[in-house]
Structures are given as C-alpha cells and as structure tokens.
Amino acid sequence: xxxxxxxxxxxxxGMTNKKSLKCEQHLGHNAMYWYKQSAKKPLELMFVYNxxxxxxxxxxxxxxxxxxxxxxxxxxxxxxxxxxDSALYLCASSQDWRLRVNTEAFFGQGTRLTVV
Amino acid sequence: TQLLEQxxxxxxxxxxxxxxxxxxxxxxxSSLQWYRQEPGEGPVLLVTVVTGGxxxxxxxxxxxxxxxxxxxxxxxxxxxxxxxxLYLCAGADAAGNKLTFGGGTRVLVKP
Numbered sequence: 671x672x673x674x675x676x677x678x679x680x681x682x683x684g685m686t687n688k689k690s691l692k693c694e695q696h697l698g699h700n701a702m703y704w705y706k707q708s709a710k711k712p713l714e715l716m717f718v719y720n721x722x723x724x725x726x727x728x729x730x731x732x733x734x735x736x737x738x739x740x741x742x743x744x745x746x747x748x749x750x751x752x753x754x755d756s757a758l759y760l761c762a763s764s765q766d767w768r769l770r771v772n773t774e775a776f777f778g779q780g781t782r783l784t785v786v
Numbered sequence: 787t788q789l790l791e792q793x794x795x796x797x798x799x800x801x802x803x804x805x806x807x808x809x810x811x812x813x814x815x816s817s818l819q820w821y822r823q824e825p826g827e828g829p830v831l832l833v834t835v836v837t838g839g840x841x842x843x844x845x846x847x848x849x850x851x852x853x854x855x856x857x858x859x860x861x862x863x864x865x866x867x868x869x870x871x872l873y874l875c876a877g878a879d880a881a882g883n884k885l886t887f888g889g890g891t892r893v894l895v896k897p
C-alpha cells in the first residue's frame with residue numbers, strides 16, 4: 671500500500687464508451703501524474719498537475735481528458751478510445767512536481783484498460 | 787528528448803545466482819532512481835543516486851551511478867524468488883522537473 675489508490679483496477683470498454691479513471695492520494699502531496707504503461711514502450715508520462723494546475727501535457731490525444739478538482743484527487747476521462755490505447759494506466763504523486771533530489775514518486779496499482 | 791536504454795530486457799536465473807541490470811543514456815541526469823514493479827502493482831522506489839560514481843547498497847542490491855551521471859547499474863547478489871519483478875530506472879533532467887523512464891528489465895528468479 672503506497673497511499674495512492676486507483677479505481678477501477680480493471681476496465682473493459684468499447685470504442686464508443688465514455689469512462690473515467692480515478693486516483694486518490696492522502697499523502698499530502700502537491701503533485702499528481704498520469705502515466706501510460708504498455709507492453710512495448712517505456713513508461714510514458716501523460717499529464718502533470720501541481721496544486722491542481724496542469725503543468726504538463728505530453729502531447730496526449732484529446733480523447734484523454736484529465737481533471738484535478740483538488741490536490742488529493744485526479745481523474746482521467748476517456749472517450750472514443752482506440753484498441754491501441756489498451757494499457758496499464760498508472761497514477762502517481764510526489765511532494766513537489768519539481769523532482770528534486772530524493773523526491774519520490776508514489777505510484778498506485780494502476781488500472782488495466784482494455785479497449786474492444 | 788532524453789532516452790534511457792535498459793539491458794537486458796529479460797533475465798531468467800536460478801535462485802542463488804548473481805545478476806546485473808544496466809541503464810544507459812547519452813544524456814546527463816541530475817539524479818537517477820531505480821524502481822521495482824511486481825505483477826499487478828505500481829512501481830516502488832528502491833533507491834535514488836545523485837553523485838557521479840556513487841554506490842549505494844540495499845541489503846543484497848548494489849546500485850552504482852556512473853562517473854559522468856549518464857549510466858547506472860543494479861547488481862543483485864544471491865538472487866531470491868522474491869526479487870522477481872520489473873526493474874525500472876528513471877532519470878531526472880537537469881532542472882529536476884521531469885522523470886524519464888527506461889524500458890525496464892524483467893527479472894525472473896526461479897527456485
């Protein structure tokens with residue numbers, strides 16, 4: 671248990687569906703992240719939020735829409751996804767978005783997403 | 787774009803054997819982290835190395851940061867089945883604003 675909780679753990683959705691992934695942290699961290707982990711690529715940073723403000727969007731398609739209502743919660747809204755979007759989506763948090771020395775990123779267990 | 791190459795991609799060994807995993811880049815990193823990810827879980831931080839040439843030990847795991855801060859290695863002595871997992875290195879850029887992950891090395895330790 672890292673203190674970062676993601677729901678659901680598994681999700682199967684059709685290409686015309688709309689779904690949301692949820693991430694929650696009670697570590698008092700100010701920064702939250704969405705990463706995509708697929709079988710054939712390194713862990714890819716998607717979005718970074720610091721104090722609820724988006725500080726980075728790593729050229730992510732608009733079919734992925736993040737929302738950060740407060741420092742403890744982060745959502746990833748999904749719509750009209752493609753089969754190639756199937757992957758493990760990991761949420762992480764850290765004390766500060768500037769990854770200074772000894773700043774640790776705490777990861778959730780991920781949501782395994784399958785788009786059919 | 788800073789890239790981190792990990793090698794090998796997959797390693798299968800018997801319990802009690804030693805192994806080394808490498809993380810290489812042409813870029814300089816301000817610090818480098820090693821994570822282990824077990825099936826069904828997110829990555830968990832093992833260590834952060836900061837100084838060129840630094841060596842850190844965590845029980846049977848030894849981490850080294852290259853003198854030029856472009857590469858790192860992880861050595862496991864007398865591996866155990868509990869060491870099985872995906873080992874990821876991640877480098878922080880000069881400003882410390884971004885973590886770039888390597889592709890990972892999947893380690894399987896057979897009893």
